[in-house]
Amino acid sequence: MKKENTVIVALAVLAAIIAATWLILVAPALSGNEINMTRGVTPQSADHFDLHMIVLWICVVIGIGVFTVMFTSIVLHRKSRGHEAAKFSHSTKAEIIWTIIPVLILVVMAVPATTALVKMEDSSGAVMTVKITGFQWRWKYEYLDQDISFISSLDPTSNAARQLDSGIEPTSVDNYLLDVDHPLVLPIGRKIKFLITADDVIHSWWVPALGWKRDAIPGFINEAWTNIEKPGTYRGQCAELCGKDHGFMPIVVVALSEDEFEAWVNEQRTGQRQIAQRGTTP
Amino acid sequence: MSTETTYTDVNETHDEHDHGDHKPTGFLDRWLFTTNHKDIGTLYLIFSLTMFMIGGAMAMVIRAELFMPGLQLVEPDFFNQMTTMHALVMVFGAVMPAWVGFANWLVPMMIGAPDMALPRMNNWSFWILPFAFSMLLSTLFMDSGGPAAGWTMYPPLVLQTGTSFAFVVFAIHMMGVSSIMGSINIIATIFNMRAPGMTLLRMPMFVWTWLITAFLLIAVMPVLAGAVTMLLTDHFFATNFFNAAGGGDPVMFQHIFWFFGHPEVYILILPAFGVISEILPTFSRKPLFGYSSMVYATATIAFLSFIVWAHHMFTVGMPLQGELFFMYATMLISVPTGVKVFNWISTMWQGSMTFETPMLFAIGFVVLFTIGGLSGLMLAITAADFQYHDTYFVVAHFHYVLVPGSIFALMAATYYWLPKFTGNMYSEKWGKIHFWLSAISVNVLFFPQHYLGLAGMPRRIPDYSPQFADFNMISSIGGFAFGATQLIFVGVVWHCVFRSKVKATAMVWENPRGLEWTLESPPAYHSFTTPPEVTHNMVRHAE
Numbered sequence: 001m002k003k004e005n006t007v008i009v010a011l012a013v014l015a016a017i018i019a020a021t022w023l024i025l026v027a028p029a030l031s032g033n034e035i036n037m038t039r040g041v042t043p044q045s046a047d048h049f050d051l052h053m054i055v056l057w058i059c060v061v062i063g064i065g066v067f068t069v070m071f072t073s074i075v076l077h078r079k080s081r082g083h084e085a086a087k088f089s090h091s092t093k094a095e096i097i098w099t100i101i102p103v104l105i106l107v108v109m110a111v112p113a114t115t116a117l118v119k120m121e122d123s124s125g126a127v128m129t130v131k132i133t134g135f136q137w138r139w140k141y142e143y144l145d146q147d148i149s150f151i152s153s154l155d156p157t158s159n160a161a162r163q164l165d166s167g168i169e170p171t172s173v174d175n176y177l178l179d180v181d182h183p184l185v186l187p188i189g190r191k192i193k194f195l196i197t198a199d200d201v202i203h204s205w206w207v208p209a210l211g212w213k214r215d216a217i218p219g220f221i222n223e224a225w226t227n228i229e230k231p232g233t234y235r236g237q238c239a240e241l242c243g244k245d246h247g248f249m250p251i252v253v254v255a256l257s258e259d260e261f262e263a264w265v266n267e268q269r270t271g272q273r274q275i276a277q278r279g280t281t282p
Numbered sequence: 283m284s285t286e287t288t289y290t291d292v293n294e295t296h297d298e299h300d301h302g303d304h305k306p307t308g309f310l311d312r313w314l315f316t317t318n319h320k321d322i323g324t325l326y327l328i329f330s331l332t333m334f335m336i337g338g339a340m341a342m343v344i345r346a347e348l349f350m351p352g353l354q355l356v357e358p359d360f361f362n363q364m365t366t367m368h369a370l371v372m373v374f375g376a377v378m379p380a381w382v383g384f385a386n387w388l389v390p391m392m393i394g395a396p397d398m399a400l401p402r403m404n405n406w407s408f409w410i411l412p413f414a415f416s417m418l419l420s421t422l423f424m425d426s427g428g429p430a431a432g433w434t435m436y437p438p439l440v441l442q443t444g445t446s447f448a449f450v451v452f453a454i455h456m457m458g459v460s461s462i463m464g465s466i467n468i469i470a471t472i473f474n475m476r477a478p479g480m481t482l483l484r485m486p487m488f489v490w491t492w493l494i495t496a497f498l499l500i501a502v503m504p505v506l507a508g509a510v511t512m513l514l515t516d517h518f519f520a521t522n523f524f525n526a527a528g529g530g531d532p533v534m535f536q537h538i539f540w541f542f543g544h545p546e547v548y549i550l551i552l553p554a555f556g557v558i559s560e561i562l563p564t565f566s567r568k569p570l571f572g573y574s575s576m577v578y579a580t581a582t583i584a585f586l587s588f589i590v591w592a593h594h595m596f597t598v599g600m601p602l603q604g605e606l607f608f609m610y611a612t613m614l615i616s617v618p619t620g621v622k623v624f625n626w627i628s629t630m631w632q633g634s635m636t637f638e639t640p641m642l643f644a645i646g647f648v649v650l651f652t653i654g655g656l657s658g659l660m661l662a663i664t665a666a667d668f669q670y671h672d673t674y675f676v677v678a679h680f681h682y683v684l685v686p687g688s689i690f691a692l693m694a695a696t697y698y699w700l701p702k703f704t705g706n707m708y709s710e711k712w713g714k715i716h717f718w719l720s721a722i723s724v725n726v727l728f729f730p731q732h733y734l735g736l737a738g739m740p741r742r743i744p745d746y747s748p749q750f751a752d753f754n755m756i757s758s759i760g761g762f763a764f765g766a767t768q769l770i771f772v773g774v775v776w777h778c779v780f781r782s783k784v785k786a787t788a789m790v791w792e793n794p795r796g797l798e799w800t801l802e803s804p805p806a807y808h809s810f811t812t813p814p815e816v817t818h819n820m821v822r823h824a825e
Contacts, residue, residue: 034749035733037669045669052666059656066652070627074645079567079634086632089569098624099617106613109663113609116665121602162353162745170351171748177351178747201439202532204597204672208738212668215598217533218438219526222599239597239672239740241432243439244359247743 038208041230041255045211047116055109062105120212123225126193130184134196134203134216134238137245141184144195148268154248155179162248178235183252187261188228196222201243207236207253215240228255305807314409317401318807319386320703325408326383327696331772333375333415334689338765340368345727345761351748361744362430363422369433373550374457375415377684380692381553382407382464385492387703389468391798391805392486394477394814399470407463414456421446432742434543435510437524437535441517451514458503465496465503472496477797479816483574486796486821490577491556494584498545498552501588506542509535533598540591548587550684552580554651554691555622558644561698562626564794565641566633572625579618579625586615596667605664612662616655623652638791639713643694646686646721654682657732672742675735681728685764686721693720693771700778701786705804708778716774719767726760795821 039049077083131142135151142149154162158177161168170176186192196205198216205224206213209232214224228234236251256264306312316322343364347355356364386404390397398404421428426444429435440447472485472493485493512523513535522528524535555576563570570576592600592608600608626648635641657679661670670676693716701707730753735741739750746754786803797816801809 034737037736038738044665048665048669051663052660052669055660055663055666059659063652063656066623066627067649070630070645070648073627073630073633074635077566077631077633077635079636083632083634085567085634087568088571088632090572090575091628094628095572095575095621095625099621102617102620106616110610110613113663113665114606117605117609118602120665120668121605164353164357166352168352170745171751176747177745201442202436206672206740208669213597213671214668217526217598219530219532220599236738237740237743241362241436241439241742243442244357244362244430246362247358247740247745 040209040211041228041232041234042210042226043229044116044120044226045209047119048211051112051116054112058105058109123193123223126191126225128187128190129193129195130186131195131197132205132216134198134200134205134242134249136200136243137238137249139180139184139203139205139249139251140199141182143265146265146269148265148272150182150268152180152182152184152252154250155181159248175235177248178237178250178252180250180252183233183254185254185256185261185264186226186228187258188231188255189258191225191227194224194226196224202240203238203242203249204240205236205251206239207234207251209234209236210253213239228253231255231257231260315405317397317405319390319398319401319404320805320807322398322404322408323383323386323388324703326379326386326411329408329411330376330380330383331775333371333379334768335772336419337368337371337376338768340364340371341761342765344368345758347744348746348754349758350755351746351751353745356744358744359427359430362432362742363428365742366429366432367419367422370418370429371415372684373433373546374454375411377550377688377692378461379411381492381495381550382461382468384488384553384557384692384695384699385464385468388699388798389471389489389492390475391801391809392489392796393472393475393480394797394810394816395471395475396808396811396813398467399475400467403463404467407460407467410456410460414453414460417449417456418453421449424449434536434539435513436539437513437516437532440513441524443517447517448514451510454510455507458507461499462503465499468492468496469500477810477813477816480797483577484816484818484821486556487559487570487573487576488553488556491552491559491580494580495549495552498549498584498587502542502545502549505538506546509538509542512538533595536595536598537592540594541588543594544591545584545587547680547683548583550688551651552584554647554688555580557691557695557698558626558647559629560796561640561644561694562629562648564698564791565638565644566630566635567792568629568633569795570625571628571631572621575621576625579621582618583615586611586618590615593662593664593667596664597671609662609664613659616659616662619655623648623655636792638697639708639710639717640694640698642714642717642721643690643697646717647690647694650686650690650721650724651683654679654687657682670735672740673735674731674739674741677741678728678731678735681731685728686724690720693717696771696775698791699798700775701790702798702801702803702805704779704782705786705802706778706782707784707786707790708774708782712770712774712777716767716770719770720764723760723763723767727757727764728760730754730757730760 037049037052039046129144131144133140138151138153140151157173158179160166161170161173196214196216197220198218203216204213205216210226212224214222232255234253238246238249347361424446426446428446429443429450431440431443472489515521516523516525522530524530524532526532559570559576590608590612593612596605661667661679697708697713734750734753739746788802789799790803797814
């Protein structure tokens with residue numbers, strides 16, 4: 001390659017890498033917004049995050065490789081530079097190489113992908129079960145071992161602000177659209193099994209920090225599990241279009257330590273007994 | 283060029299009684315009753331451009347509502363009608379008819395046939411469409427509103443649609459009939475009407491990809507028709523195909539739908555592969571690299587498209603074995619797709635490239651489609667998909683393969699062949715302006731949606747938490763810019779057809795290969811009334 005050409009290619013590749021880096025990393029970071037998948041607070045969410053990053057980087061490397069070759073060609077092999085067209089039209093060797101190498105890359109990706117999936121689908125050994133039922137447009141939670149159940153809907157402040165032309169600034173509402181009246185309270189450090197279903201149409205229960213979503217389907221009971229490692233409040237939303245208020249049925253999980261959770265359970269039981277004695281349904 | 287001597291202009295050899303330029307005179311005779319493949323192709327293309335603008339207007343409503351958090355413009359139900367209709371109009375009204383339009387114009391000219399094999403059916407398959415889409419769009423004005431359950435029409439939600447649902451189902455049936463007839467016609471034409479010497483492995487890639495696409499269409503459109511018919515009877519005649527309370531299975535609909543739906547996305551993209559394989563060699567001044575592996579790769583992609591459907595529904599709670607099968611099968615698709623991308627780059631490599639508008643759109647296609655393909659590989663990974671599924675990451679992915687994918691290929695095809703169709707050159711300056719504005723704005727529109735999805739924004743929501751505000755605003759600005767830019771496209775096409783003073787030569791470009799370039803620009807109303815003799819060095823991939 002002529003020296004002048006090498007310089008042009010180097011500059012073009014440099015410009016492409018700078019542009020891509022700026023677009024992918026710098027610009028979003030400057031904006032202060034979250035731009036990547038959350039690492040989450042469960043073994044599954046960490047698995048899925050790692051898997052995501054492995055595949056993402058493989059894709060970025062492949063992309064940079066492919067585009068470098070392509071743009072090298074675009075810079076060098078142009079008629080305006082007097083480049084004469086070559087005549088070749090096939091190369092069996094090259095085609096075999098670029099069939100086999102992608103297959104090998106896929107095999108490398110398939111190993112962690114399979115491991116993570118097998119783990120996700122194994123809900124055995126759970127010590128507590130919560131049944132989740134999707135309704136248009138709220139969630140019902142039933143603690144099958146603790147005999148507690150309640151309905152969780154969009155918090156009234158968000159609900160007022162989200163009406164068309166409400167005049168309420170969404171940014172003035174705490175956790176706009178991501179807050180509920182009764183959050184799902186769960187203990188940390190326990191393997192919890194979820195039984196997920198729906199009463200009317202299909203919904204999907206998703207809290208990104210837990211690492212997965214699972215559809216809530218009328219007539220079906222889907223299983224999923226979690227084991228939250230860190231106390232905190234984790235927010236999510238319905239992820240399957242379920243009608244006009246699909247965007248307005250958030251999910252809030254409050255993860256408490258064992259002791260705090262037991263205290264919460266006792267408080268709920270007393271509360272529900274009182275309601276039952278008053279003769280109203282919970 | 284030594285090959286030029288073998289090109290024959292058949293218009294010089296036909297006899298007096300069969301003059302190639304004999305057109306029907308009256309407006310209705312010319313357009314309503316036409317059986318001419320070029321006229322029907324034109325009708326398809328005009329129809330498709332109209333639908334592209336209508337579907338685009340709906341996208342503008344969506345992006346305007348999502349410009350900032352809070353509801354400012356439309357009620358959530360109308361928002362859902364917009365997302366649903368945008369998809370139906372763009373998939374069935376804009377992209378598919380555009381490809382059929384190009385097939386009508388080009389397949390006969392590329393294989394040396396005088397017309398399509400079944401000209402009257404050709405007329406019918408087009409004229410069904412305006413009625414089907416009038417009916418579909420009319421549902422927006424009905425009391426019950428248009429369909430709002432997404433273009434995927436999952437029950438039980440879709441069964442909550444009002445009386446307009448019957449109109450939607452009937453419209454889909456009509457679109458299906460139109461597509462099936464179009465496909466039969468294309469298959470019959472390609473198998474029966476090739477000029478002497480035009481063997482299957484000499485056919486241009488566009489003809490090959492359309493042949494395979496036509497088989498996909500015939501295989502899956504009846505499946506969609508069956509699925510929506512079951513929805514219809516569940517809705518109006520108390521059957522229980524998908525009603526769990528009556529012993530039915532709502533997930534079965536998703537399996538049936540995506541058995542149609544996944545081949546459908548390849549129906550939208552395979553002809554694009556064909557177009558890119560025509561354009562890159564012309565402007566690289568080199569033969570297409572690896573012609574036969576391109577054909578096999580296309581056939582492999584088509585075959586695999588039938589066994590990957592459930593990757594659209596990883597979260598429905600399938601057994602582990604099922605999830606593993608669909609993950610592995612989906613990952614495999616990246617192998618033949620990779621072969622195509624590598625072959626395109628090898629076609630450019632060591633060429634003598636120039637960058638007219640069709641070439642710019644073709645290069646834009648290869649780059650941006652590859653980005654969409656790579657995010658598709660990420661989505662195939664089932665466990666990670668439990669996070670990606672139904673978020674804006676998915677929206678970004680499929681818009682990357684459909685907008686700078688299929689739509690860019692359609693733009694490339696338009697700039698490449700419009701001078702041939704009309705006999706006039708388009709404005710290169712405005713074509714390039716159209717390309718650069720489109721290429722920049724489409725990335726501003728869709729790239730930030732990757733971030734939104736990864737950060738946790740679900741798709742199909744009319745309002746969102748303020749943490750997603752910045753990227754939604756950027757995306758909307760890109761959307762408005764992309765929408766406005768397409769008005770330039772309409773202007774360029776209008777100018778080329780009616781106003782351009784620069785006449786196109788028969789070849790239009792510098793030594794393009796293929797039979798269509800042996801005809802005049804514009805070609806005679808009836809071209810190839812006597813078939814040309816095709817020799818090896820006339821075909822695209824000849825060395």
